[in-house]
Amino acid sequence: MIKAVLSALLVLVALSSTFGKYIPKTGRRTPQTLSRGWGDQLIWAQTYEEALYWSRSRNKPLMVIFHLKDCPHSQALKKTLSDDVEIQRALDEDFIILNLMYETTDKHLSPDGQYVPRIIFVDPSMTVRADITGRYANRMYAYEPSDIKILMDNMKKAKKLLKSEL
Amino acid sequence: MIKAVLSALLVLVALSSTFGKYIPKTGRRTPQTLSRGWGDQLIWAQTYEEALYWSRSRNKPLMVIFHLKDCPHSQALKKTLSDDVEIQRALDEDFIILNLMYETTDKHLSPDGQYVPRIIFVDPSMTVRADITGRYANRMYAYEPSDIKILMDNMKKAKKLLKSEL
Numbered sequence: 001m002i003k004a005v006l007s008a009l010l011v012l013v014a015l016s017s018t019f020g021k022y023i024p025k026t027g028r029r030t031p032q033t034l035s036r037g038w039g040d041q042l043i044w045a046q047t048y049e050e051a052l053y054w055s056r057s058r059n060k061p062l063m064v065i066f067h068l069k070d071c072p073h074s075q076a077l078k079k080t081l082s083d084d085v086e087i088q089r090a091l092d093e094d095f096i097i098l099n100l101m102y103e104t105t106d107k108h109l110s111p112d113g114q115y116v117p118r119i120i121f122v123d124p125s126m127t128v129r130a131d132i133t134g135r136y137a138n139r140m141y142a143y144e145p146s147d148i149k150i151l152m153d154n155m156k157k158a159k160k161l162l163k164s165e166l
Numbered sequence: 167m168i169k170a171v172l173s174a175l176l177v178l179v180a181l182s183s184t185f186g187k188y189i190p191k192t193g194r195r196t197p198q199t200l201s202r203g204w205g206d207q208l209i210w211a212q213t214y215e216e217a218l219y220w221s222r223s224r225n226k227p228l229m230v231i232f233h234l235k236d237c238p239h240s241q242a243l244k245k246t247l248s249d250d251v252e253i254q255r256a257l258d259e260d261f262i263i264l265n266l267m268y269e270t271t272d273k274h275l276s277p278d279g280q281y282v283p284r285i286i287f288v289d290p291s292m293t294v295r296a297d298i299t300g301r302y303a304n305r306m307y308a309y310e311p312s313d314i315k316i317l318m319d320n321m322k323k324a325k326k327l328l329k330s331e332l
Contacts, residue, residue: 005168022207022254031206033197040197041188047213050268088188102216 038065038099039082042092048106051098055124058096061158062122064109065099073144074117080145087152094159112140119143119151121158132157204231204265205248208258214272217264221290224262227324228288230275231265239310240283246311253318260325278306285309285317287324298323 034044045051048064055062067074081087091097103114108128110118118141121129132154133140134147143151200210211217214230221228233240247253257263269280274294276284284307287295298320299306300313309317 002168002171006172020251021249022205022251022258024207024258029207029209032200032210034200034212035197039188041190041195043195044198046200047266047268047270049270053268083187085186085188092188092190100213102213102219104213104215 034099036067036069036099036101037078037082038067039088039091039097042088042097045096045098048098048100048104048109051096052122052126055096055122056126059124059161060094060096061124061129061161062096062098063091063155063158064120064122065097066101066103066109066114066116066118066120067099068101068116071116073142076145077117077143080148081151084148087148087155090152090155095155112138115139115142117142119154121154123158123162125162127162129158129162200265202233202235202265202267203244203248204233205254205257205263208254208263211262211264214264214266214270214275217262218288218292221262221288222292225290225327226260226262227290227295227327228262228264229257229321229324230286230288231263232267232269232275232280232282232284232286233265234267234282237282239308242311243283243309246314247317250314253314253321256318256321261321278304281305281308283308285320287320289324289328291328293328295324295328 033040034046035042038044045054045062051062051064054060067078103110108130109120111120111128111130118139119134120141121132123129134143134150134154136142199206200212201208204210211220211228217228217230220226233244269276274296275286277286277294277296284305285300286307287298289295300309300316300320302308
């Protein structure tokens with residue numbers, strides 16, 4: 001009985017929310033999120049220009065994640081990063097964040113090439129922190145799930161702003 | 167009784183989905199969408215670079231919407247555009263779409279200034295269609311909800327690609 005009521009309720013909710021709205025031929029889609037699974041509770045910038053503007057105006061370092069949907073390394077890092085409450089809190093409170101699936105035209109964001117996953121920090125002074133690297137000599141800005149401690153340390157480095165270091 | 171079961175179920179679902187996950191101090195947030203209300207069922211590009219790439223590779227014109235959350239004109243146009251099944255279908259099937267709240271560094275996207283709402287079409291040949299305008303002489307790329315017919319006509323113009331016109 002309860003099951004039937006629940007089903008009827010679900011159908012009603014579904015109907016009422018789609019009535020008169022456009023539905024693609026291929027069926028209803030889940031709306032795309034800006035987080036793309038890297039932290040649904042965080043506030044993501046949409047573009048690099050936007051992220052730079054936020055970083056400057058709020059005086060917070062920017063962390064840019066380059067990734068691809070079909071890349072298993074990206075997926076593995078995404079799972080680790082989004083499940084880590086400590087990192088998520090730090091990102092939410094102390095960073096401006098941006099995740100991109102397409103490269104920008106700014107070559108400073110690919111100091112040693114375009115690959116994924118790749119994490120680049122940018123200082124609020126708009127200087128790319130090419131000095132903040134992971135542990136792979138051939139892909140200096142790559143991180144694996146097991147490198148999460150290194151990433152955390154690098155986030156701490158990025159929080160020491162260049163201006164305050166002078 | 168059913169109400170009680172439903173409530174218990176909702177609480178359980180809520181608990182199980184948040185357990186061990188990061189929740190901001192200010193409380194749980196709704197994940198950001200890329201559509202931002204301009205068409206939740208459509209597939210939006212995230213950045214201008216991405217949109218240009220899609221436009222070229224799929225040979226579809228690009229429509230860029232510049233808007234702001236707190237701008238009532240943007241909101242009004244958003245409601246009209248997202249409620250219009252015909253426009254939503256055309257956008258889904260025939261266009262690459264991008265909505266931006268921050269300007270890009272590309273000045274071609276602001277032929278007569280940076281204002282919102284503003285709709286710019288770009289040909290797959292990467293030419294900004296500055297010739298496709300609305301009906302306001304001082305803000306040539308602005309549209310009001312009552313201009314939806316003009317917008318539809320302009321979408322038809324944009325679908326006539328520059329290359330095929332030669």
